[in-house]
Amino acid sequence: xxxxxxxxxxxxxxxxxxxxxxxxxxxxxxxxxxxxxxxxxxxxxxxxxxxxxxxxxxxxxxxxxxxxxxxxxxxxxxxxxxxxxxxxxxxxxxxxxxxxxxxxxxxxxxxxxxxxxxxxxxxxxxxxxxxxxxxxxxxxxxxxxxxxxxxxxxxxxxxxxxxxxxxxxxxxxxxxxxxxxxxxxxxxxxxxxxxxxxxxxxxxxxxxxxxxxxxxxxxxxxxxxxxxxxxxxxxxxxxxxxx
Numbered sequence: 001x002x003x004x005x006x007x008x009x010x011x012x013x014x015x016x017x018x019x020x021x022x023x024x025x026x027x028x029x030x031x032x033x034x035x036x037x038x039x040x041x042x043x044x045x046x047x048x049x050x051x052x053x054x055x056x057x058x059x060x061x062x063x064x065x066x067x068x069x070x071x072x073x074x075x076x077x078x079x080x081x082x083x084x085x086x087x088x089x090x091x092x093x094x095x096x097x098x099x100x101x102x103x104x105x106x107x108x109x110x111x112x113x114x115x116x117x118x119x120x121x122x123x124x125x126x127x128x129x130x131x132x133x134x135x136x137x138x139x140x141x142x143x144x145x146x147x148x149x150x151x152x153x154x155x156x157x158x159x160x161x162x163x164x165x166x167x168x169x170x171x172x173x174x175x176x177x178x179x180x181x182x183x184x185x186x187x188x189x190x191x192x193x194x195x196x197x198x199x200x201x202x203x204x205x206x207x208x209x210x211x212x213x214x215x216x217x218x219x220x221x222x223x224x225x226x227x228x229x230x231x232x233x234x235x236x237x238x239x240x241x242x243x
Contacts, residue, residue: 013061178213
């Protein structure tokens with residue numbers, strides 16, 4: 001009966017070393033060099049037995065491990081009072097392993113991000129010039145100004161009535177419905193202030209839908225939005241149809 005053995009593939013000798021250290025659950029700053037060297041050499045022997053090509057950098061690392069092991073087995077000379085402290089033969093290898101571990105963890109993080117964002121689709125920005133012309137005037141009006149105005153309207157609206165209960169009902173407002181309402185208002189008068197759209201509105205959802213309807217009408221070139229001075233009221237005007 002044949003025995004099937006599957007070897008893990010490693011990107012290099014540092015990858016293999018890091019795997020052995022993590023598998024042995026030892027401190028990377030205090031590597032049991034004899035134990036790890038033995039496991040490393042056993043892995044290389046297994047690769048050769050399976051007729052797998054052993055890259056030269058794996059053999060160089062094996063020689064380095066054996067050298068470090070030999071240095072640690074040699075008796076240490078007696079220290080003199082003013083002598084420099086002994087340098088750990090493992091120090092350079094430990095620094096390389098720590099640096100490699102950082103790069104590996106960051107690579108795995110980037111891989112996870114790639115797997116997430118490769119499923120995300122983006123819409124290319126459209127030039128605003130396609131929506132703004134001599135027929136669509138937004139003099140002195142910015143998106144920030146509209147957002148602040150909407151925020152103020154919602155805040156003022158919420159302070160009008162502070163009831164201890166709240167009525168729950170199904171929302172039926174749509175942007176198209178609000179566009180029809182605004183269009184109807186512009187039939188009776190050629191212009192009005194932006195705040196007038198919310199005089200009888202107490203529902204936050206309806207306020208937002210009305211705001212979106214106003215922006216949609218600007219986009220469709222149905223209305224003109226103007227503000228003559230900073231912090232002045234926003235005026236909505238009916239656009240005159242060209243003959």
